[in-house]
Amino acid sequence: MRRPALAKLLGTLLTEGSAPLSLFSASARTALSPQFAAGILQEERFGAGTRVAVRNKTVLEAFAAQLFPSGLNISPDGDTPRATAVGYYRDAKAAGTTVAEPVLVRAFNNMVFERKGETLPASSLTGKYGVAAFLLKEPPHWGYSGTLAIVENLEPFLCFEKMKVAADAAVYAGGKMSGRMLAWFASAEMSKCSFLHCGDYDPVGIDEYLRLKKACGASVKLHIPENIEALFEKYGKRELLTDSETVLRRLRATKDPDALRVIELMNTCNTGLEQEILLLK
Secondary structure, three states: OOHHHHHHHHHHHHHHOEEEHHHOOHHHHHHOHHHHHOOOEEEEEEOOEEEEEEOOHHHHHHHHHHHOOOOOOOOOOOOOHHHHHHHHHOOHHHHOOOOOEEEEEEEOOOOOEEEOOEEEOHHHHHHHHOOEEEEEOOOOOOEOOOEEEEEOOHHHHHOHHHHOOOOOEEEEOOOOOOHHHHHHHOOHHHOOOEEEEEOOEOHHHHHHHHHHHHHHHHHEEEOOOOOHHHHHHHHOEOHHHHOOHHHHHHHOOOOOHHHHHHHHHHHHHOOEEOHHHHHOO
16 A cells, blocks of 8 residues: 555544545555454444444554654655655655666767767766766756667676677666666657667566567567577576566567567476576677
């Protein structure tokens, strides 16, 4: 249950002493299950319907204070989302975002990013320091019109040249791409860019490829090595499927031909393949 909705429900319970059962979603019941189990909250008939009554207001107030140390009636609003979330919810992850996101780039072939007349010499910075970086915040974004590889894992990103991928630069996705990163890829500033997704050949990696393609359309391709069948047979890992069976079942409904090619290999070999294998000669 979202924190603001839970705060509102607790506020109603503590102010009114009860709340209609219809306000309690499945997620609300889960969040408040200890209170129901301990008898602090109880269902009771009320008129023609059912309500949830507070049987121990003191204990419920203490529970609410643990979750919302700044009170139930204050709406979090700050320019540092995770710090604000700690202040209001005791939980940085409740914010779901950060004030900005660092983007790591390894670039070649004189590649530069451009923004409102500014240039970021990503290739030059990579040559000098091994990596270029900038903070991804609100628009205007940095833009690029070449081919950009989106690399899922750290070692393939750091050794990107060994993968022999036809791209001018690589961006480190760090596993699952954030919503902010996807919004940048889909922005007007990146509308002339072509994307090559380079991830694990497992359900999570293919799911990330399809997320990127949904955001950016036909400009997205999946990097598939020519010898992928042989790599699956020799280096495939069963655990990559067992850990993501639900995702794989969902992916089988896709119509994307490249995704289906890899999914068929997963089905046939009963394994997935980690992209780090592409670094071996």
